[in-house]
Amino acid sequence: MASDDHDHRRHHNNHRHHFDLNENGDTTTTNNHHVQPNKKPKLSLISDADLRSEFAHHDSSVARINNGSFGSCPASIIAAQQQWQLKFLQQPDDFYFNKLKPSILKTRTLIKDLINADDVEEVSIVDNATTAAAIVLQQTSWAFAEGKFDAGDTAVMLHYAYGAVKKSVQAYVTRAGGRVIEVQLPFPVNSNDEIICEFRKALEKGKSDGHKVRLAVIDHITSMPCVVIPVKELVKICRDEGVDQIFVDAAHSIGSTEVDMKEIGADFYTSNLHKWFFCPPSVAFLYCRKSDKALALHHPVVSHEYGNGLAIESSWIGTRDYSAQLVVPEVVEFLDRFEGGIEGIRKRNHEKVVEMGEMLAKAWGTNLGSPPEMCSSMVMVGLPACFGISSDLDALKFRTHLRDCFGVEVPIYYRAPKDGEVNPITGYARISHQVYNIIDDYYKFRDAVNNLVNNGVTCASLSD
Numbered sequence: 186m187a188s189d190d191h192d193h194r195r196h197h198n199n200h201r202h203h204f205d206l207n208e209n210g211d212t213t214t215t216n217n218h219h220v221q222p223n224k225k226p227k228l229s230l231i232s233d234a235d236l237r238s239e240f241a242h243h244d245s246s247v248a249r250i251n252n253g254s255f256g257s258c259p260a261s262i263i264a265a266q267q268q269w270q271l272k273f274l275q276q277p278d279d280f281y282f283n284k285l286k287p288s289i290l291k292t293r294t295l296i297k298d299l300i301n302a303d304d305v306e307e308v309s310i311v312d313n314a315t316t317a318a319a320i321v322l323q324q325t326s327w328a329f330a331e332g333k334f335d336a337g338d339t340a341v342m343l344h345y346a347y348g349a350v351k352k353s354v355q356a357y358v359t360r361a362g363g364r365v366i367e368v369q370l371p372f373p374v375n376s377n378d379e380i381i382c383e384f385r386k387a388l389e390k391g392k393s394d395g396h397k398v399r400l401a402v403i404d405h406i407t408s409m410p411c412v413v414i415p416v417k418e419l420v421k422i423c424r425d426e427g428v429d430q431i432f433v434d435a436a437h438s439i440g441s442t443e444v445d446m447k448e449i450g451a452d453f454y455t456s457n458l459h460k461w462f463f464c465p466p467s468v469a470f471l472y473c474r475k476s477d478k479a480l481a482l483h484h485p486v487v488s489h490e491y492g493n494g495l496a497i498e499s500s501w502i503g504t505r506d507y508s509a510q511l512v513v514p515e516v517v518e519f520l521d522r523f524e525g526g527i528e529g530i531r532k533r534n535h536e537k538v539v540e541m542g543e544m545l546a547k548a549w550g551t552n553l554g555s556p557p558e559m560c561s562s563m564v565m566v567g568l569p570a571c572f573g574i575s576s577d578l579d580a581l582k583f584r585t586h587l588r589d590c591f592g593v594e595v596p597i598y599y600r601a602p603k604d605g606e607v608n609p610i611t612g613y614a615r616i617s618h619q620v621y622n623i624i625d626d627y628y629k630f631r632d633a634v635n636n637l638v639n640n641g642v643t644c645a646s647l648s649d
């Protein structure tokens with residue numbers, strides 16, 4: 186990092202010492218004995234050199250085109266996080282009694298504004314999307330146990346729901362007596378209508394035999410294969426059909442697609458902040474629309490705040506490192522250093538990843554997995570059929586080979602061929618684009634694949 190940046194950050198952190206919070210989480214600065222509501226120096230746009238230094242800790246031998254899996258965190262945010270960790274270690278009791286709650290409230294307030302929620306009470310900060318799913322599904326399980334839902338009532342979720350969330354549905358819903366129906370989605374996919382049509386079919390099936398659809402779990406952006414789901418339309422269908430609870434797993438959404446709670450209208454919505462929002466691992470928000478349903482939610486890790494509302498319960502789940510939850514104000518400043526802020530970043534990432542996906546598909550004679558408007562900052566690109574990827578294990582082997590032999594980090598998806606398909610594409614790469622990526626990352630991937638094709642390498646020839 187450039188030394189003048191260091192100076193700036195130091196100055197900035199000193200400045201932050203003087204922030205106070207009123208009850209609503211609004212900031213006032215008490216620097217130099219003045220009270221200046223919401224006045225902060227405007228930061229200049231980030232230069233190319235500063236951008237490079239913000240991500241200089243990335244392994245430079247690797248073309249990292251997989252922001253989707255674990256996200257990324259700039260150096261200035263890591264530094265801010267370390268300041269929070271030190272603050273705790275310096276005087277833990279003062280931190281616990283005086284700093285932690287108001288600081289989490291500040292994070293919640295910033296997120297509330299970003300996602301257009303009605304009230305800060307609707308926003309809880311949790312570890313990750315997996316925890317958010319457990320919070321929601323635990324409550325579904327109690328509804329079965331307490332007789333609000335009947336055995337055989339249904340939960341509908343996408344076939345491409347994230348594996349860990351599927352396990353959670355199994356643990357909390359199936360085990361409680363619920364029936365789970367998966368929406369079978371096509372891939373490659375060509376239009377929202379294909380998804381909407383399959384979703385309606387699953388709801389119909391869920392209502393058969395006089396049962397009710399109690400819960401819909403809908404991804405905003407599926408993980409593998411990645412597709413932006415028409416979530417607003419699906420939520421509306423659920424409302425029209427009387428589905429009791431709608432949970433949107435939007436682990437990838439904030440920073441890579443539009444996130445507006447009033448527009449989407451779900452009961453529960455979670456997004457990680459460590460994927461596309463530059464927070465360190467790990468932190469997510471869970472939005473719960475104000476209603477009786479929200480009152481039934483509890484954090485699965487029960488501590489002193491049990492019964493004080495999910496947001497407060499979540500703000501103390503025992504002694505641990507809360508620092509990742511506290512850097513959101515610094516992240517918001519970081520985002521403002523880019524042209525157009527968070528919206529500008531996501532627009533440019535989308536345009537770039539589509540351009541790179543099309544470049545790769547052209548080089549390999551393949552296709553994208555969905556039209557550009559169904560992609561966010563990630564795109565599925567078909568791999569040459571000659572690799573003979575024919576199982577999930579093959580896909581993993583191929584990914585490992587790209588990492589170990591070519592320094593390319595990219596997840597690979599196995600797509601089972603349909604009956605009668607001739608020379609089908611059975612392997613797709615999920616490429617990401619984030620602000621630190623450069624065109625050479627994608628050329629490296631293109632050339633690695635071309636090298637393997639030219640040398641006749643297939644999955645069968647790769648060692649297990």
Ligand SMILES: Cc1ncc(COP(=O)(O)O)c(C=O)c1O
Nearest residue numbers: 313314315347407408434436457
């Ligand atoms: C759609 C989806 N849901 C949930 C998760 C889980 O996120 P985490 O591991 O941060 O809890 C992921 C992670 O990639 C995801 O893609």
